[in-house]
């Protein structure tokens with residue numbers, strides 16, 4: 001398993017030098033943040049970022065994310081040109097030595113939380129989700145005031161976009177995803193770049209929009225529709241784990257043994273029993289502080305041959321850090337060391353038994 005860390009580029013206060021000082025770091029997971037969604041990533045820009053990463057003694061083998069344009073998700077007549085651009089990006093990333101592309105297929109909204117600075121008992125803060133808060137928002141009527149929403153759309157643009165999704169059922173969205181994958185996967189095979197879809201976060205529909213990568217059934221359907229192993233998964237424990245009916249230990253073992261897990265997001269969440277089953281906050285990474293069996297998940301991954309990339313996913317803000325929500329330095333570094341240590345123990349225990 002290769003330990004990596006998300007890096008938001010040269011403006012990230014968590015610099016490459018700091019990341020390199022975390023024991024065990026082999027590389028960063030990053031993206032080109034200045035290229036508009038839908039445009040092809042050119043070779044020169046990719047190589048410039050890669051050089052900065054390599055100069056710091058780190059690798060750039062995983063990209064998170066190459067965003068999928070809404071016209072592709074909507075299945076409009078503009079999609080073919082945009083898919084050609086996406087293929088060009090895959091080719092250029094492959095030439096630069098990138099092995100995995102993380103992406104998602106969530107309509108309009110990426111991850112959603114109701115609070116970015118939920119104060120926990122120890123005085124740290126973290127991201128949290130309250131269904132009632134989200135239910136009270138109607139992005140079709142009012143300006144959206146969700147924390148973390150980047151306001152890249154005006155109110156009018158957003159309601160126009162939501163209107164266009166009225167005709168897009170979950171089935172239609174899935175068909176559009178398969179259409180996209182069938183066009184790009186041959187290029188991935190040719191360039192040896194694996195696609196790793198990030199599960200929907202949280203794994204249920206929001207604002208009347210369909211979500212289609214939420215559970216085992218969805219993933220089985222996706223892999224059956226596009227069988228190539230280049231069509232794989234980012235196993236995000238926190239996202240899948242928010243769905244209480246998801247059995248993560250089982251899913252980790254099943255998809256690792258099927259060779260579908262190309263990237264692992266390691267984090268824990270804690271269910272909050274405040275009015276319904278959908279509420280949670282992001283807890284420290286170790287098993288005992290959250291609701292997910294982190295040891296069980298890692299053990300299932302190891303036992304089933306997982307040898308891909310991982311990164312500690314969201315951390316809390318601790319020790320007075322006022323970092324990007326979920327992406328400060330300290331708690332993610334602690335998370336990395338926890339995962340690293342547990343992996344060593346699982347591996348050595350298994351080797352000693354042989």
Ligand SMILES: [Mn+2]
Pocket residue numbers: 198236237238239265313
């Ligand atoms: Mn994740």
